[in-house]
Amino acid sequence: xxSGLEPLTQDVFFGGGVRLKQERRGYRFSIDAVILAGxxxxxxxxxxxxxxxxxxxxxxxxxxxxxxxRVWGVEVQEDLAALAVENVRANRMEPRVTILRGDLREIGxxxxxxxxxWIVSNPPYRRGRSGRVNPNTQRxxxxxxxxxxxxxxxxxxxxxxxxxxxxxxxxxxxxxAELLAQLRSEQIEPKRLRSVHSDRLSxxxxxxxxxxxxxxxxxxxxxPLIMYxxxxxxxxxxxxxxxx
Numbered sequence: 390x391x392s393g394l395e396p397l398t399q400d401v402f403f404g405g406g407v408r409l410k411q412e413r414r415g416y417r418f419s420i421d422a423v424i425l426a427g428x429x430x431x432x433x434x435x436x437x438x439x440x441x442x443x444x445x446x447x448x449x450x451x452x453x454x455x456x457x458x459r460v461w462g463v464e465v466q467e468d469l470a471a472l473a474v475e476n477v478r479a480n481r482m483e484p485r486v487t488i489l490r491g492d493l494r495e496i497g498x499x500x501x502x503x504x505x506x507w508i509v510s511n512p513p514y515r516r517g518r519s520g521r522v523n524p525n526t527q528r529x530x531x532x533x534x535x536x537x538x539x540x541x542x543x544x545x546x547x548x549x550x551x552x553x554x555x556x557x558x559x560x561x562x563x564x565x566a567e568l569l570a571q572l573r574s575e576q577i578e579p580k581r582l583r584s585v586h587s588d589r590l591s592x593x594x595x596x597x598x599x600x601x602x603x604x605x606x607x608x609x610x611x612x613p614l615i616m617y618x619x620x621x622x623x624x625x626x627x628x629x630x631x632x633x
Contacts, residue, residue, distance in 0.1 A: 397472075403633040407453050409476050411444045416469065418446045421595060422511045424585065424614070425559040426450035427630030428597055433457035435506040440493045440545060441465075441537055445473030447509060448486045454633070461501055462488045465537075493537060493545040504551040511559050512542050539564075539571050547575040550602040559585075562593040569598070578604035584613040 397410045402423075411417050426447045431437055435458050439447045442462030452460050464470040470490035477486045489500060498504045546556040556577055560568050562584065572579050577600040584593035593613065615624045623631070 402450065402631070403453060406633055407449055407480055409444060409446055409449065410472060410479070412468075412472070416443060418443055418511075420616075421559050422446050423450065424595075424630060425509060425511055425557065425597065426454075428583075428614075429507070429509060429557060431455055431458050431507055435459075436501060437461070437507040437509060438463060438501060438505050438549060440508060440510040440542060441512055442473055442488065443469055445476045445486070445488060447511065448473075448488075449476060449480055449482055452482050452486045453480070456485065458485070460486045461505075462486065463491055463493055463496060464488065465490070465492050494541050496545070496549075498549050501549070504554065505549055506551060506554050508546040508550055508554070508556045509558070510542055510546075510556075512537055512539065539568060543568075543571045543575045543577060547577060547602065550577075552603050554602050555599055556602070557597065557599045559595055559597050562596050565596050565598075568596075572598070572600045577602050578606060579608050580604055581609045581611065583611050586613050586615050588617050588619075589615055 396413045398413050400409045400411065401407070402409070422443075423446070427450070429437075429451060437448070437451060437458055437460045439460065439462045442448060442464045445462050448460040448462040451458065462473055464473055467490060470488055473488040477483060477488060489496070491500070542558070543556070550556065556572070558568065565582070569579050579598060579600045581597075581599040583597040585595035585597065586593050597614070614626060616627055618624050
């Protein structure tokens with residue numbers, strides 16, 4: 390067991406094509422990570438780095454759908470990084486997926502053989518120590534800006550991306566203005582912003598933002614992603630994101 394005494398559960402995707410273990414009581418990924426992985430469309434041969442990879446869900450889902458790309462996951466927590474390595478091996482994703490234990494504030498492009506084409510992340514949504522902080526360390530670090538702030542993430546993307554490379558982030562809608570300002574401060578031009586809604590009548594809960602390093606101005610706002618239909622079941626688009 391990768392994480393010591395903590396019991397593990399297993400989630401299945403794509404009709405059993407992907408199996409992912411995660412801790413029962415520690416940090417557990419949400420549908421947000423699945424949405425981000427499903428909405429990414431790299432070209433063959435491109436390189437992708439997931440910052441704050443947790444159990445490795447985003448790199449593994451990407452590699453399953455896109456067997457012609459190379460993906461790295463970076464995770465600062467030792468137990469989660471070990472679990473991500475275990476998940477990569479269990480899904481026979483080596484060497485297309487590599488997990489690196491490290492701090493995104495310190496890691497350089499050399500760790501990936503040079504600047505990369507894509508940076509992706511499902512970062513903590515809450516400001517450091519704001520509100521109630523979960524006593525479970527994994528959950529606290531995943532939800533609050535303790536080990537990774539928004540500035541840390543965007544600064545790392547600026548450092549690791551090629552000129553013309555793309556950063557894609559799924560983030561809480563209430564901090565959209567802050568994220569847009571941070572992108573521009575690091576010369577990552579916001580190019581695409583898509584809102585994510587629980588249903589057609591609700592305000593946006595999340596946003597998907599794509600920015601290009603040293604890109605020119607011009608922002609596209611495509612139709613929103615609606616998670617649930619009128620019957621309370623996943624929408625057609627959500628079903629497509631959960632299908633191989």
